[in-house]
Amino acid sequence: MSEVLKQEPRKLPYVAAITEAVSQVLQEQENAFLIGEDVAQAGGVFGSYRGLLNEFGERRVIDTPISEKGILGLGVGASATGCRPILDIMFMDFMGECMDEIANQMAKMRYMFGGSATLPVTVLTMAGAGLSMAAQHSQNLESWLAHLPGLKVVMPSNAYDVKGLIIAAARDDNPVFVILNKASLAMQAEVPEEAYEVPIGKASIIREGSNYTIVALSRMVNEAMTAAKQLGELGLDVEVIDVRSVQPFDTETVINSVMKTHRALVVHEAVRFGGFGGEIVAQIQELAFDYLDAPVARVGAPFSPVPFSPALEKVYVPDANSIVAEVRKTLEI
């Protein structure tokens, strides 16, 4: 009977992909440990680390005080002396508490020391709006990190990439920030059971198209896919690129796409002004100017803190409709 039952590919929600990735990293690396606020007893405030304390014990899954400087500093010192720590910063917004440890210590130690220090440390953190968590629990601050030489920064949009990028981050000998998205936690995707890597620094073309490119970060990839369908009705054949890695950034994939399609829009959930999208647009105009048939458009959040009320937040966060509207405005269609 089993011969006729074809095995369904296994699907996992985004949150379970986090758990599985960390679990497999702890299995394969004896000097790895997970440390952060409420990661052990509580299993993480989003359930990302549920069961890991039981599986690996309190030596390797460690609750901390609410002390982000302490956590990041511990990660710097421990990684420089033979450990491979996985740090959790519960909400990305809390990076303000430990920005010195990130920007002046973790990012720069190797360079300042002439290459003698190696910091194999992974930082997992949760970003994103859409859950009415208001201004201090909803931000996307990837541009803070992407601006710092010495760090790598990835933003998985789906469960498959979550697992592969966390494992790649943990196997990397550099500090890598994995910026997760809290509004995507229930989203399912096919996720292989074995450990695998998604290469850091590689974007992914998740929809091929011929005459328009949308370059999207994190959850905006899903909105871009919806927008692509709607734009199809307007005669556009849209290619969608999931950036996945903002540092290093996969310039080649984006430029090749724009050279083919001649038009592009960049979308992220972060505030548009000064956001990472500006870097992408600048690179496109530097490297593909002669191929462009229209201005490169940008979609991002307006220049305000993330509002609390669902009525305001809905307007604030970019979505498929705002992408479509921007494309139509730019192309005058």
Place this chain on the structure above:
Amino acid sequence: MAKQPGNKILQNLYLQMVRIRRFEEEAGRLMEEGKIPGALHLYVGQEAIASGVMQHLSANDQITSTHRGHGHLIAKGGEFNRMFAEIFGRATGYCKGKGGSMHISNMELGMLGANGIVGAGLPIAVGAAFSNKFRKTNNVTVAFFGDGASNEGSFHEAANMATLYKLPCIFVCENNGYGEYTPQANHQAVVDVADKAAGYGMPGVVVDGMDVMAVYEVAGEAIKRARKGAGPTLVECKTYRYFDHVGVRGMGLTYRTDEELEKWKKRDAIQSFEKNLTEMGLLTEKKISNIYGKINAELESAIKFAEDSPYPDPSELLEDVYCEA
């Protein structure tokens, strides 16, 4: 009561202090002559602390340092050649000329860096101590910091986590009475930084930072305690920097009096220890003169090494940002 240290240790305590002082005096002179780019924060006056603490450490024990880090590296085993090369910005320096005085470091000697950010070494030291415990080594980590750094949030978080996890971490406060240019009385309400230890459930001890034997003994107890798994200690060493926050000027400063400096200099750690060792018969004028002669020759050759060393090649600029392995 701690066992009286042997003659070799006593002589080494003295030697390290003199090595630090002479290095700093030469570095200051070269800075004044415009031969060193950037800023130097010199350790002169505080030598007893680095010397007394480091006597208990091996290269496998780690330290984190401060702006004023040359003395720590010398006492940890740093070579004059590569130190001068670094502060001259040369390719042969400990950091290949990419760090300079404020980031001088040597991972092989367990010196996890001087630091340009006040208080930033403290959480890093906690991480190294965590690593020692996690990897089940018998090593300890010493975090050097100043009275000024004890006002930073990083001090609070590091002290709490180190005691919470009972880490082999020792907090050595070099209280030189000033946070940069601000007298301690104008930057904190406590007189003894060691009092803060109680707030974290760790012992806090005040020691005369101008007395190398006192530092040696107190640090020895704290380090022994940490090595056997009993957790951290805060050792506050009362000391004084003879020079300005930056550079070599010591007198005529707006924020302190010359009388104050003179008073501290009368208790100079090197002079008083020299006197003691002479009385014990361990030093003679001739021996002292030999020690200085040898150190001066080493300095001269190190400065020449640095001056003769090439600057980093421009192709080095983008190296070491990432580990490419």
